[in-house]
Each structure stands twice: as structure tokens, then as C-alpha cells.
Amino acid sequence: MIFRQLFDQVSSTYSYLLASRPGGEALIIDPVLEKVDRYLHLVKELDLTLVKAVDTHLHADHITGLGALRDHTHCITVMGEQTKADVISMRLADGDKLTIEGLALDVIYTPGHTDDSYSFILPDRVFTGDTLLIRGTGRTDFQNGDSRKQYESIFGRLLKLPDATLVYPAHDYKGDTVSTIGEERAYNPRLQVKSVEEYVELMNNLKLANPKMMDVAVPANMKVGLAQEEIARRGWALSAGKAIALLGQPDIALIDLRERSERERHGTIPGSLHVPYPTLQENISAGGMLNELAKSTSKRLLFYCAFGERSAMAVQAAQDAGLASARHIQGGIDAWNKANGPLER
Numbered sequence: 018m019i020f021r022q023l024f025d026q027v028s029s030t031y032s033y034l035l036a037s038r039p040g041g042e043a044l045i046i047d048p049v050l051e052k053v054d055r056y057l058h059l060v061k062e063l064d065l066t067l068v069k070a071v072d073t074h075l076h077a078d079h080i081t082g083l084g085a086l087r088d089h090t091h092c093i094t095v096m097g098e099q100t101k102a103d104v105i106s107m108r109l110a111d112g113d114k115l116t117i118e119g120l121a122l123d124v125i126y127t128p129g130h131t132d133d134s135y136s137f138i139l140p141d142r143v144f145t146g147d148t149l150l151i152r153g154t155g156r157t158d159f160q161n162g163d164s165r166k167q168y169e170s171i172f173g174r175l176l177k178l179p180d181a182t183l184v185y186p187a188h189d190y191k192g193d194t195v196s197t198i199g200e201e202r203a204y205n206p207r208l209q210v211k212s213v214e215e216y217v218e219l220m221n222n223l224k225l226a227n228p229k230m231m232d233v234a235v236p237a238n239m240k241v242g243l244a245q246e247e248i249a250r251r252g253w254a255l256s257a258g259k260a261i262a263l264l265g266q267p268d269i270a271l272i273d274l275r276e277r278s279e280r281e282r283h284g285t286i287p288g289s290l291h292v293p294y295p296t297l298q299e300n301i302s303a304g305g306m307l308n309e310l311a312k313s314t315s316k317r318l319l320f321y322c323a324f325g326e327r328s329a330m331a332v333q334a335a336q337d338a339g340l341a342s343a344r345h346i347q348g349g350i351d352a353w354n355k356a357n358g359p360l361e362r
């Protein structure tokens with residue numbers, strides 16, 4: 018595995034770049050906007066393709082690099098389903114897998130620091146966000162934080178992992194880089210409590226000042242979505258209502274860009290083809306299946322995904338590949354559901 022721990026000095030944030038092999042797909046956890054150029058450079062040097070940019074939660078102390086990485090690389094953005102970010106490409110829930118080629122991280126919901134906090138687990142390590150820090154825990158006094166829930170996330174979930182599991186947090190202010198579950202259980206001062214009440218009491222009396230960046234970072238991190246308006250302005254978007262009216266017409270080819278797990282959980286539009294977003298480029302290039310479909314038949318390609326972000330990027334890519342009939346469903350399955358469009362499971 019390729020693994021890089023990257024540091025932002027201003028916010029003391031750790032970001033993590035992971036890939037299973039040189040030349041393969043990569044994902045990044047908790048990227049910082051100001052460091053995006055550094056990440057892009059490193060991804061290139063390591064000969065990787067960035068396919069997912071993931072935030073463990075909505076950050077209050079720095080602006081996320083998710084949107085900028087998506088705009089530069091056409092990777093998808095990923096957060097938990099509870100997040101208040103306006104649009105992200107893919108939302109995860111407890112029990113899901115966060116996958117790239119050769120790697121599958123277990124996704125666990127660990128609320129408490131915020132109500133959208135998640136941790137991601139590999140067999141030998143866990144990325145804990147701000148739920149569990151090295152000799153500390155994330156504050157619980159804003160963004161729907163809840164010290165009772167955090168106690169449950171830490172004691173009920175994270176500390177159940179094997180003692181040797183490496184702990185990689187989203188921040189460290191003292192210069193520590195990594196710990197283990199066993200070490201934190203034994204020596205983390207916040208975890209030396211006898212009951213949830215004692216933990217709540219401890220967290221209620223921290224009296225911390227708000228993060229300096231909070232008033233800037235939180236609103237910015239809530240507006241991370243791709244400007245689907247630009248695709249609409251070019252006439253390449255259909256509302257869910259218009260798309261529903263086209264259902265069953267022989268000249269429409271509906272193309273679902275989501276992952277299998279998303280299709281199973283949320284259902285699919287009847288009669289659609291499954292072309293996962295990472296395989297898009299080979300499919301729309303000359304000789305590719307969608308390229309043939311669009312050019313040798315009169316079918317118009319109608320892309321969709323979860324929230325319209327992958328499909329907006331797909332329309333742009335298809336147009337760039339000369340497939341002028343390509344369109345997408347603005348707002349994705351989320352909008353389709355709100356318009357009462359039929360789904361198959």
C-alpha cells in the first residue's frame with residue numbers, strides 16, 4: 018500500500034493519501050484547500066489517479082480541499098449522509114465500504130464531535146477524524162456535537178478495535194503523528210473516566226475558544242458542491258420532472274454512474290445501464306461502449322448519479338469526446354425521488 022501522512026501547519030490538520038499500488042487509484046482523507054497544489058503534485062509524482070476526496074466530517078478550522086480536488090481531477094467527493102454540505106458526490110452510511118481499486122475501508126458512523134463524523138478502518142489502522150485524537154478527543158461544543166454520543170462512538174466502537182490498530186487522527190497540536198487503540202485506552206487522559214456521566218462532565222468544562230477560522234470555514238465547507246448551473250446553462254441538463262416524462266422512450270439511454278452499493282441501497286431508474294463513474298472515460302472514448310451506442314444508434318445519452326455531480330462531470334467529458342447528445346439529470350436520484358420518479362430495486 019502507498020500511504021502518505023500530510024500536514025497543514027496552519028490548522029494542524031493531517032491529511033492521508035492512500036493507494037494500493039503505483040499507477041493505481043488513490044483516495045485522500047481530509048484534504049486542506051491551501052495544500053491542494055501539494056497533493057496534486059504528489060499524486061503525479063507517485064503516478065496515481067485521484068478518484069475520491071473524503072472528509073471525515075464538516076471541518077470548522079480549515080476550508081476543505083474537496084471541491085478544488087474535484088475541479089482539478091474530476092475525482093468524486095465523499096462525506097457521511099448526515100453532512101450539511103450542500104452537494105457532495107457520494108454519501109456514506111454506517112456499514113458501507115469506502116472503496117478504490119485494491120482497497121476497501123470499513124465505514125463507521127462515530128458522531129459526537131459533530132453529528133456527521135465518520136471513521137474509516139483498514140485491517141491495521143483507523144482514521145478517526147476528530148472523534149479520537151492522540152491523548153485527546155475532539156471538542157463537542159458546536160456543530161451538533163454531543164459528548165454522550167462521542168463517549169459511545171469511542172468506547173462502543175473505536176476502542177473495540179484490536180489494541181494494535183494504528184490510530185491516525187485528523188489533527189494533532191503537539192507533533193504526535195500516530196498512536197494505537199491500546200495506547201489511547203491506557204493513556205488518553207479523556208478516556209480515564211468511569212462512566213458516560215463523568216465523560217460528559219469533563220467535556221462540558223473544557224471552556225475552549227471557538228476556532229479562529231470557524232466563521233469562514235463552516236459556511237465555505239457547506240458550499241462545496243459543483244456548479245451544476247454551468248452545465249444547465251449550456252443546455253445539457255434535464256430536471257428530474259422532464260427526465261421522468263422521457264422514461265421508456267426508445268431514443269433515450271439512461272446511464273447510472275453510481276457504485277453497486279448505492280444502486281442496491283437507493284434503487285435504480287428502470288431500464289438504465291450501469292456504467293460506474295471510474296469507467297466513464299474508456300466508455301466514451303472512440304471504440305468505447307457509450308461512444309458506439311451514441312454514434313451508431315440515434316440514442317441520446319442521459320447520465321445520472323446520486324446528486325448530479327458525477328453526471329455533470331460525465332456530461333462535460335462526453336461533450337468533450339464529441340457526444341453532443343449527452344445530457345444529465347440535474348440533482349440525480351435525490352431529485353428524482355423528490356419528483357416521485359419510479360425506482361427499481
Ligand SMILES: [Fe+2]
Nearest residue numbers: 076077147155
Ligand atoms: Fe473537526
